[in-house]
Amino acid sequence: MNPPSYDPSLYGPSMTTGATTGAAAGTAAGAVPTADPVLHATAPAPTPPADPAKPEQAARPAPARDRYFDLLRALALFRVVLYHLTGWAWLPLVFPSMGVMFALAGNLMARSLKRPPVQVIRGRIRRLLPPLWLLGVVGVTGMVIQGWGPDADGHPGWWWIHLAYWIVPLSDPPYAEGLPGIHGFLGENWAVDLAGPLWYIRAYLWYVLLSPFLLKALRAMPLVTLLAPLALSAAFNFGYLTLPGERIPSALTDFSTFGACWILGMAHQEGILRRIPRYVVPSVAPIFAAVGLWYALNHDFGEGNDLDSMPMAQALWSFGTVMLLLHLSPSWSEWPRRLRRWDRVITLLNSRAVTIYLWHNTCILIAATMWDQLWGIDVMWMHFSWLLESPWPVLAFTWVLIGSCIVWFGWAEDLAAKRRPQVWPDGSKKGAKKGAKRGTRQQTGRRARRSRG
Secondary structure: OOOOOOOHHHOOOOOOOOOOOOOOOOOEOOEOOOOOOOOOOOOOOOOOOOOOOOHHHHOOOOOOOOHHHHHHHHHHHHHHHHHHHHOOOOHHHHOOHHHHHHHHHHHHHHHHOOOOHHHHHHHHHHHHHHHHHHHHHHHHHHHHHOOOOOOOOOOHHHHHHHHHHHOOOOOOOOOOOOOOOEOOOEOOOHHHHHHOOHHHHHHHHHHHHHHHHHHHHHHHOHHHHHHHHHHHHHHHHOOOOOOOOOHHHHHHHHHHHHHHHHHHHHHHHHOHHHHOOOOHHHHHHHHHHHHHHHHHHOOOOEOOEOHHHOHHHHHHHHHHHHHHHHHHOOOOOOOOHHHHHHHHHHHHHHHOHHHHHHHHHHHHHHHHHHHHHHHHOHHHHHHOHHHHHOHHHHHHHHHHHHHHHHHHHOHHHHHHOOOOOOOOOOOOHHHHHHHHHHHHHHHHHHHHHHHHO
16 A cells, blocks of 8 residues: 555545545535535535525525435545455446545535635635644654654754645645554554545645636636646656656646546536536547546556556546536435435445545554454464455454544544534434534523523
């Protein structure tokens, strides 16, 4: 799990370790989430009281979450975890998680930009950073305890300056390499896995900062704006554009790979995709995807060299697939009957998407390290080697650990969103009733204090 410079290993999830992630929610025609999340959509906000002076306000229906986008985000998270565990090259072809995550985030960003851009960007950054800070507190502390410090790379001054990227990730935060693990619990070089998903946080931040300009360009020149990232990806791929250093080329590679998906999400929110004839997207999108697949298959596509290692192929395949998914967009304000049983699971994944994305790589490493200890038991390796070699028990154990991370670290997302912290926000009626009772008690207490005062 040692990703390249632009951290493609996170793409498979690319949210495969990538997760987010990545991310953020969107809305389809007629149904929009009322929250302003980073990688996920939160529960709809209550309808404000109607103003008697504005009778039309009372007739306005309350916005609803788009459950189709919730489903896409949940699938992206699951696929990211599975990909980062197994490394199966075909998984990014089945479902391009990172492209989906960026498209959903772009969709939500375009909707939010109906408000002042500075206000929207400030809110996005506020929601993004606290979960990252919590990861940094745990991870950087562990690295320092194991000997990582200013002299690690021979440039003490730069080490301290680069640590600021753990606070505001305008570039990739530094991390230690080659650290020893904890025997039987945490594998060696664990900091690389911990830092793996951070490329997505950095890319997301830059997309947010650039969104006001991208939206203006999209409204003025839709086709040019949509295709510009793909053209930039081709320029990098064929050597027409080269840049010195690592940080700037890495950031531009991410933009060229998934920028078209972000802009697609914005175009969907703006209604641009709905204004073109219905047959255009089903006719054009498969061509982009097919070109990306053709390029990958002709450049040794396979395990260890999948779409994450081929930015241009990833860009084309993700663009074509995401375009089709947005074109289908059924805009569910309620779950179809067959999906209702999954409501709580999908709601939980959406409510804790940032936490899952940031911590899943570490959970995979812990689960795999602990599972490998069973090889030391004679009965297991002699009679159950097939079970020890199977990824499915490790996957199940990984999700148990992810669940513990939701409990221990998920509250940071609530604080970032200025919500009351919840331990397990799966949208269950039991939790909602408890929250309502607690809110009623708090209001009663405030009224009593005011009366005493």
